[in-house]
Amino acid sequence: MQNTHEDFMNEAILESKKSTAEGNGPTGCVIVKDGEIVARGHNEEHANCDPTAHAEIVTIRRLCSKIGTKNLNGYTLYSTLQPCGMCSIACLWANVSTVVYGASRKNVHKDLFKEEHLNTIDFIADSSNKDLKVLPDILAEECAALYAKQV
Numbered sequence: 822m823q824n825t826h827e828d829f830m831n832e833a834i835l836e837s838k839k840s841t842a843e844g845n846g847p848t849g850c851v852i853v854k855d856g857e858i859v860a861r862g863h864n865e866e867h868a869n870c871d872p873t874a875h876a877e878i879v880t881i882r883r884l885c886s887k888i889g890t891k892n893l894n895g896y897t898l899y900s901t902l903q904p905c906g907m908c909s910i911a912c913l914w915a916n917v918s919t920v921v922y923g924a925s926r927k928n929v930h931k932d933l934f935k936e937e938h939l940n941t942i943d944f945i946a947d948s949s950n951k952d953l954k955v956l957p958d959i960l961a962e963e964c965a966a967l968y969a970k971q972v
Contacts (some may be wrong), residue, residue, distance in 0.1 A: 826899075829853055830923055830960045833899045836863040836876065837967050843868050847967040850876035852884050852917075853897045860884035876900060877908035881915050893917045901964040902929060903957065912953065919954040923964025 829851055836849025840863030852860040862880030866872055877900055885891050897919040898912060903926045912920050 824853075824856055826921055826956065826959045829858065829897075829899045830901070830921065830964070832858060832861070833901050833923070834960070834963060834967065836861055837901045837964075840864045840876065841967075848876040848900060848902045850880040850898065850900045852880055852893070853899065854895060859896070860887065873907065875905065875908050876902075877904050878911055881911055881917075885915065891915055897921060899959075901967060902926065918952065919956065921956040921959050923958070923960050924968060925957060925961070928961075928965055929968040 832851045833849040836851065837847045838849070840849055841847045843863075843865075845864035845867050847864070849863045850861070851858045860880050860883045862883055863876045865874035865879050868874075877898060880898070881893070884893065884896070892915070894916040895918055898917050899921045900908075901923045903922045903924065904912060904920060905926070909920075
């Protein structure tokens, strides 16, 4: 049986629920290679008193440590929320091949950011010389609901 983007996003949603249960923001993430989840993570900023412990960063760190390289070419990262600027740059520098996200920042954090600051991952994919692919809006409504509970 082949897993779909929706299947992997559902796994990221499970990570999001763990994050919320631990008192962190509701972002969850999984990284996939060859149809298998190879790393999982969720926000740990509050639990670890670390403002850089976003779900994507935590998951990238775990995987790089596990495999002994910072080159994630051929890997796909799934996040319940469109990656922020910091996480977008981390995906680029780690050579992640594809980023798949659920909820867009403009739908979740309408009052916090100006529109031009919301599409960092798309900007990087369009303007970099790397082959970063971005697939938005996978289970977007389900993912956005995770953040609606937060407010």
